[in-house]
Amino acid sequence: xxxxxxxxxxxxxxxxxxxxxxxxxxxxxxxxxxxxxxxxxxxxxxxxxxxxxxxxxxxxxxxxxxxxxxxxxxxxxxxxxxxxxxxxxxxxxxxxxxxxxxxxxxxxxxxxxxxxxxxxxxxxxxxxxxxxxxxxxxxxxxxxxxxxxxxxxxxxxxxxxxxxxxxxxxxxxxxxxxxxxxxxxxxxxxxxxxxxxxxxxxxxxxxxxxxxxxxxxxxxxxxxxxxxxxxxxxxxxxxxxxxxxxxxxxxxxxxxxxxxxxxxxxxxxxxxxxxxxxxxxxxxxxxxxxxxxxxxxxxxxxxxxxxxxxxxxxxxxxxxxxxxxxxxxxxxxxxxxxxxxxxxxxxxxxxxxxxxxxxxxxxxxxxxxxxxxxxxxxxxxxxxxxxxxxxxxxxxxxxxxxxxxxxxxxxxxxxxxxxxxxxxxxxxxxxxxxxxxxxxxxxxxxxxxxxxxxxxxxxxxxxxxxxxxxxxxxxxxxxxxxxxxxxxxxxxxxxxxxxxxxxxxxxxx
Numbered sequence: 001x002x003x004x005x006x007x008x009x010x011x012x013x014x015x016x017x018x019x020x021x022x023x024x025x026x027x028x029x030x031x032x033x034x035x036x037x038x039x040x041x042x043x044x045x046x047x048x049x050x051x052x053x054x055x056x057x058x059x060x061x062x063x064x065x066x067x068x069x070x071x072x073x074x075x076x077x078x079x080x081x082x083x084x085x086x087x088x089x090x091x092x093x094x095x096x097x098x099x100x101x102x103x104x105x106x107x108x109x110x111x112x113x114x115x116x117x118x119x120x121x122x123x124x125x126x127x128x129x130x131x132x133x134x135x136x137x138x139x140x141x142x143x144x145x146x147x148x149x150x151x152x153x154x155x156x157x158x159x160x161x162x163x164x165x166x167x168x169x170x171x172x173x174x175x176x177x178x179x180x181x182x183x184x185x186x187x188x189x190x191x192x193x194x195x196x197x198x199x200x201x202x203x204x205x206x207x208x209x210x211x212x213x214x215x216x217x218x219x220x221x222x223x224x225x226x227x228x229x230x231x232x233x234x235x236x237x238x239x240x241x242x243x244x245x246x247x248x249x250x251x252x253x254x255x256x257x258x259x260x261x262x263x264x265x266x267x268x269x270x271x272x273x274x275x276x277x278x279x280x281x282x283x284x285x286x287x288x289x290x291x292x293x294x295x296x297x298x299x300x301x302x303x304x305x306x307x308x309x310x311x312x313x314x315x316x317x318x319x320x321x322x323x324x325x326x327x328x329x330x331x332x333x334x335x336x337x338x339x340x341x342x343x344x345x346x347x348x349x350x351x352x353x354x355x356x357x358x359x360x361x362x363x364x365x366x367x368x369x370x371x372x373x374x375x376x377x378x379x380x381x382x383x384x385x386x387x388x389x390x391x392x393x394x395x396x397x398x399x400x401x402x403x404x405x406x407x408x409x410x411x412x413x414x415x416x417x418x419x420x421x422x423x424x425x426x427x428x429x430x431x432x433x434x435x436x437x438x439x440x441x442x443x444x445x446x447x448x449x450x451x452x453x454x455x456x457x458x459x460x461x462x463x464x465x466x467x468x469x470x471x472x473x474x475x476x477x478x479x480x481x482x483x484x485x486x487x488x489x490x491x492x493x494x495x496x497x498x499x500x501x502x503x504x505x506x507x508x509x
Contacts, residue, residue: 004168006031011077011171011225018065018076025058025065025076025120032078032122036169042477043145045154045163046123046170047083048091054078054122061118074232075118080164080173081111083124083141084131084157085216090121095129095138098326098333109204110174110216110233117232125160125173130323132337134184134409135389136160139335143389147189147472148434150480152386155185161219162189166472171221172229178214178315180381180412183424186219187381187437190426190470192226192458193219197445198419199244200230202237207322212242212419213314222469223425223455227251230451254452257375259293259460262453265300265370266378272303273410274397275383278431283380286427286438286467290378293460300377304366306359307414312404313348313356315413320345337392337405360417364444367418371443376453381424381437383411411439420444423454426469427461435470
């Protein structure tokens with residue numbers, strides 16, 4: 001089996017080949033390392049490596065497979081871990097000069113569970129500085145380029161994971177999502193990203209334990225590989241008060257959801273968020289293909305409330321909690337994006353915070369009303385085609401100026417506010433020839449149902465070359481000038497909403 005074919009296999013087929021003795025974990029790891037050595041220099045998706053330990057662990061996994069006693073369902077499978085997540089003995093920088101020599105003593109609990117299932121932590125995946133922003137570039141490791149065109153962004157903050165999966169460097173990777181950090185890069189790179197309900201994957205290191213705006217989740221190249229990973233990471237932890245202990249086999253046998261029986265809603269702009277005309281047209285073409293094949297496919301009004309202002313406040317309180325003290329103590333160790341986010345958090349009051357939590361509750365109830373009778377709601381994942389990574393963020397969409405640098409992520413962060421599951425599926429290419437992501441929202445705690453629907457939808461999309469998952473032509477990769485590891489930092493645009501102003505109306509900078 002040649003290296004290109006081997007690294008392109010779905011994770012579950014790799015594991016099946018281990019079980020049959022047709023492929024060993026050591027041989028598979030060698031194929032991944034060979035691919036990484038050729039491709040990663042062009043896209044800079046993977047940063048710190050634990051190669052020596054991985055080689056030893058692959059050999060041990062091979063012995064267990066030969067003995068018919070694998071450690072767990074992922075035994076011998078190489079894993080990429082987002083550089084915001086601690087890995088014992090492996091550099092975890094968060095993309096920040098403050099942590100450029102950080103060697104954690106222990107794993108993040110999610111990572112520990114993946115190791116316990118047999119996964120081999122091979123490398124860290126690149127992120128924006130401290131996860132802030134939808135463009136994966138930082139002063140420690142530099143920028144990550146898109147496998148479809150290394151001059152373009154991979155999104156963020158799980159950008160390194162998405163790029164590594166799209167380029168077949170690794171079979172599975174971890175991510176996290178506040179305002180779209182899983183979904184955005186997955187869509188931009190043509191893979192699957194899943195934001196679980198707040199209670200599914202325990203996040204015991206979350207600074208604000210009672211706020212579910214930030215979640216951990218899996219990333220993979222298809223839905224079944226994602227479910228394979230989810231089976232090992234869904235669990236409860238006493239230090240995460242929002243996590244719930246579900247049956248261990250919750251995701252083992254998802255219900256079959258025939259396409260013709262699905263009832264779907266759709267919205268092209270999530271209640272009026274700016275969307276590029278080409279992206280809007282691409283999305284509506286997908287709806288035209290889907291609608292005749294399902295039981296129902298109807299437009300849904302997704303104007304759920306003051307979603308932008310709510311997200312601004314909830315996100316800012318998290319940044320302020322995590323970084324206010326460190327930024328005051330060592331301001332020179334933080335970039336302009338972090339300073340801007342902390343400064344924004346300082347502008348909000350306790351009254352603002354109380355209003356935001358009450359409004360988020362109203363938004364959830366409005367979303368629940370929209371979901372009545374539907375299996376999922378479909379939306380675009382990203383409002384623009386990928387832009388050059390040298391640009392810090394999107395400044396304008398279809399004539400609308402972005403009042404805050406992350407406002408272009410509204411299609412994903414508005415979905416975070418319900419606390420429910422969201423997934424993005426690759427659905428062909430946009431008008432510029434780059435991957436197009438189809439986002440699906442499900443009911444709070446309806447993860448089983450949404451994943452079952454997503455698996456059905458993925459199978460349908462894969463039948464048509466126009467909507468099937470696109471693959472990058474890695475033979476065409478060329479070095480980008482300036483080098484991917486050099487970045488120019490620009491202060492982001494961050495303006496707090498004006499008191500008394502309609503918080504859903506964007507104003508020019």
